[in-house]
Amino acid sequence: MTKVRTRFAPSPTGYLHIGGARTALFSWLYARKMGGDFILRIEDTDLERSTQASVDAILEAMAWLDLHYDEGPFYQTQRFDRYKEVVQQLLESGHAYYCYTSKDELDAMREAQMARKEKPRYDGRWRDSTETPPAGVSPVIRFKNPLEGVVEFDDMVRGKIAISNTELDDLIIARSDGIPTYNLSVVVDDIDMGITHVIRGDDHINNTPRQINIMRALGHEPPIFGHVPMILGPDGQRLSKRHGAVNVMQYRDEGYTPEALLNYLVRLGWSHGDQEIFSREEMIQLFAAEDLNRAPSAINPDKLVWLNQHYLKTLPVEDIVKQLQWQLESQKLDISQGPRLEHVVMAQRERVHNLAEMLSASRYFYEPITSYHPDAIAKQFKPETANYLQTVQDELASIEHWQDEPIHAAIQTACEKLGVKLGKVGPALRVAVTGNTSSPSLEVTLRLVGKERSLERIANAIKFIKNS
RNA sequence: GUCCCCAUCAUCUAGUGGCCUAGGAUAUCGCCCUUUCACGGCGAGUACUGGGGUUCGAAUCCCCAUGGGGACGCCA
Numbered sequence: 001m002t003k004v005r006t007r008f009a010p011s012p013t014g015y016l017h018i019g020g021a022r023t024a025l026f027s028w029l030y031a032r033k034m035g036g037d038f039i040l041r042i043e044d045t046d047l048e049r050s051t052q053a054s055v056d057a058i059l060e061a062m063a064w065l066d067l068h069y070d071e072g073p074f075y076q077t078q079r080f081d082r083y084k085e086v087v088q089q090l091l092e093s094g095h096a097y098y099c100y101t102s103k104d105e106l107d108a109m110r111e112a113q114m115a116r117k118e119k120p121r122y123d124g125r126w127r128d129s130t131e132t133p134p135a136g137v138s139p140v141i142r143f144k145n146p147l148e149g150v151v152e153f154d155d156m157v158r159g160k161i162a163i164s165n166t167e168l169d170d171l172i173i174a175r176s177d178g179i180p181t182y183n184l185s186v187v188v189d190d191i192d193m194g195i196t197h198v199i200r201g202d203d204h205i206n207n208t209p210r211q212i213n214i215m216r217a218l219g220h221e222p223p224i225f226g227h228v229p230m231i232l233g234p235d236g237q238r239l240s241k242r243h244g245a246v247n248v249m250q251y252r253d254e255g256y257t258p259e260a261l262l263n264y265l266v267r268l269g270w271s272h273g274d275q276e277i278f279s280r281e282e283m284i285q286l287f288a289a290e291d292l293n294r295a296p297s298a299i300n301p302d303k304l305v306w307l308n309q310h311y312l313k314t315l316p317v318e319d320i321v322k323q324l325q326w327q328l329e330s331q332k333l334d335i336s337q338g339p340r341l342e343h344v345v346m347a348q349r350e351r352v353h354n355l356a357e358m359l360s361a362s363r364y365f366y367e368p369i370t371s372y373h374p375d376a377i378a379k380q381f382k383p384e385t386a387n388y389l390q391t392v393q394d395e396l397a398s399i400e401h402w403q404d405e406p407i408h409a410a411i412q413t414a415c416e417k418l419g420v421k422l423g424k425v426g427p428a429l430r431v432a433v434t435g436n437t438s439s440p441s442l443e444v445t446l447r448l449v450g451k452e453r454s455l456e457r458i459a460n461a462i463k464f465i466k467n468s
Numbered sequence: 469g470u471c472c473c474c475a476u477c478a479u480c481u482a483g484u485g486g487c488c489u490a491g492g493a494u495a496u497c498g499c500c501c502u503u504u505c506a507c508g509g510c511g512a513g514u515a516c517u518g519g520g521g522u523u524c525g526a527a528u529c530c531c532c533a534u535g536g537g538g539a540c541g542c543c544a
Contacts, residue, residue, distance in 0.1 A: 011544045046543055103542075110540090119470035120540060140542055158473075167471055167540095175542040182544045205472060206539040229474075230537070236479095238537080264480095267493090271481055274492040293481080296537060300479045303494045313507080351506035361505090411503085426503035438505035 004036025006197045008069075009186070011043040012054035015247040016061035018299065019201065019231045019239060022265040026228055027199040028067045029266070029287040039193055040072035045185050047077075061248040065258050066280075074193070076185050083180040086188050086218065087141055087173060095217040096173060098139035099126040121169035141174040143184075143214055151209035156197070156226030157292040163209040171210055183207060187214045195223050202227040202296075226289055228269055229296040236298050243299070253330070255354030257323060259315065260308035269293045277310065305353050312349045312358070320345045320355070327359050338366035339448040347440040347448060361439075365448050369435040369457060372464070376431040385428045386465040391418050392429055393458045402451040407443040432461030 008024040010016065016024075031038035040062065044050035059073065076083075090096035101109075101122070110120040127144060145168045152162045173184035180188075190198065190211075205227050212222045233243035240246070251261050263278055270293065272278075272286045312320065321341045328335065335341060344362050352358045372381070395410035395417075411429070415422050430439055433454055439445045446454045 009544090013544075043544060049543070106541090114469065117469045121470095161472080163472070169540090172542055177542080179542085181542070186544085201538095202473065203538055204544090207544090227473085232537080234479080236536075267480065269480090274482060276480090276493050295474050297481090298479060300494065303480065306494055309507090348506095350508095422503050424503095430504060436504090440505085442503065 002196060004031055004034035004196050005039060005194050006031040006036065006199055007039040007041050007072075007190070007193065007195050008067075009041040009043050009189075009200075010058050011046060011049075012051060012058060013046065013049040014054055015057040015249060017239070017246045018248060018265070019246075021061065021065060021248045021261075022231060022268060023199065023201055023228060024062065024067055025065070025262060025265055026226075026270070026287075026292070027197075028069075029283055030197060030199060030226075030289065031070075032284040033287045036196070037070040038068070039074070039195070040069040041074045041076070041189060041193070042072075043076050043182065043185065045076050045180060045182060047179065050077075057249065064249065064252055065262060071193075074189070076189065079185070079189070080180070082192070083185055083188055084174075084178065087180060087184065090143065090173070090214075090217060091141065093217070095144050096141050097127060097144060097170075098133070099142045099170075099172075100133050100137045100139045101125060102137065119167065122171075124170050127170060138176040140172045140176050142170040143173045143210075143217070145170050145210065145213055151212050153208060153212060153222065153225055156199070156224060156289040158202075158227060158294055161205065161208075163206075165209075165213075168210055168213070173214070183210055183214065187211050187218070190223060191215065191218065191220050197224045197226060199226040199228065202229050226292070228292060229294060231268060232296050232298040234298055234300065239299065252326065253356075255327060255356030255358070256304065256308050257311045257315065257320075257355070259311045260304065263311075264304045264307050268297050268299070277307075308354055309352075312352065312354070317342050317345050317349075320349065320358075323355055324359065327355050331356070331359050333359055333363060333366060335366050339450075343448055347444050351438075351440065364434045364436070364439075369433075369460075372431055372435050372461075373437055376435075376437045377468075380428040380431045380437070381461070381465050381468070382428075383465070386462045388414075388418055388420070388425045388428060389432055389458050389462050389465075392425060393455055393462075396446070396451070396458070397455055399451065402447060404443040404447055407446050411442060428461075429458070433457050 006027040008027050010020055010024075028038045030036075042055055042058070044055070055073075062069070087096065099122075106122070109123060113120045122142070126142070133139065146165045149165050150162050151165060152160060155161050171183055172181055174180050189195075208225055208227075215222045231239055233239045235243075248261070252258070259280075262280070262283070266278055266283050267276065270287070270291055272291060275286075278286070324341060324345070344365060345358070348358050348362055352361055392411060392414040395414045396407065399406045399410055411422070411425065415425055418425065426442055427437070429442060430445065431437060433439075433446060433449055440448075449457070
């Protein structure tokens, strides 16, 4: 049995979007599962729209998701000689021909066909023409598609698909400037790179019979195709910028872990019974093309958030600390004057939705409090609060080992001395130390803020209350 | 318009002719836990697009309709 070889072949005309990432993931999973190779190929034959910035963005996203490729990235722009050679071969074998039809003529042709309610397509006027070519026109080269018969293929996810050759026209395989087009370069590359399984978006279904015809004209049998449905926006419409994050890297910026995004993506169009949580290893182990769905699926941001929380709660603390580095720089938070990040992660991992929030909700561990939350002042800072805080401060001040237990005990003792419930003192203490109404449990919060700073902040709060 | 593909809760999905008075997850709503915010636990509501067949029996098979998506480029 030949080794499985899959490929992901994005065109660098923009960042890697969420749909592309999922296609890449499925392709990668299949190769891993089958012990095969995964190849990255950059389809940059559109010189007008391809940019180096897009190539970099795609590579960065692949790296962030850690979808490792065994070969590549290959660039089609570096293989022009090879494509030209194949086009020449097709010309010589009578499978291709020069076409001198201008763009204006083509437009007119399409319009007329649409008016007649026909499927717009090239009419093959130069296919067998013996006419003298018009002077000064640089021709394109078209593939001589079979006139009759049916192209059949057995799709990995959809089963048998058959398209009649009469539906297909003679597509352009080389532009008038000699640069090959997508359908040609894909075929040549898939042959040369020994691709056995092409997993791609179902927007390519219509291209498949054309590519199969070209392959056969070249004397090769086509690979196995698997067309996965597209991803829709939350409203069921085609995914676009107005649907929020479509750029994979934006998810990193917003504080999602790659583990969560991958887990979310793998469950979009694929399932393994009722299982929701998949580690990378499990995905590889359990992935099967039969379990791929045929229907398009709408993206559901809430579920991604849930998964992200799950990974925040369960990933090793060191991993989260590592991922926090990017946020640290982005949020310009200096952590040199505060608790170790590990401790903050442990304190916050169960109460935030993402990495960005984990840091933004932790600033008071590192930075002075500049103001109290307005609602908090109204609700928690009453005249008698000053007295409560004073008692708490006295108890806290006498603590020798600034740890959870003693801190907790000190707060309890203060309450007893005051003869009030913790509910009277706790919230105010929290506001005093964090400036906010929510934080980890009091003892953890105070521990992380530190003894000296805690006492100082309580003193400031007492002053604030007395002056207001 | 023509061709191709698709169709189970709001969303992601399980389901491959009887186990389905349709299961799980997210979200929502209750209740419990609780010093805040969360976590967690328990529970509730919500779906087989419609119509014809096939069959003793259809969410599951076939046909039609409807709806959605895609393709129809000297883009990929």
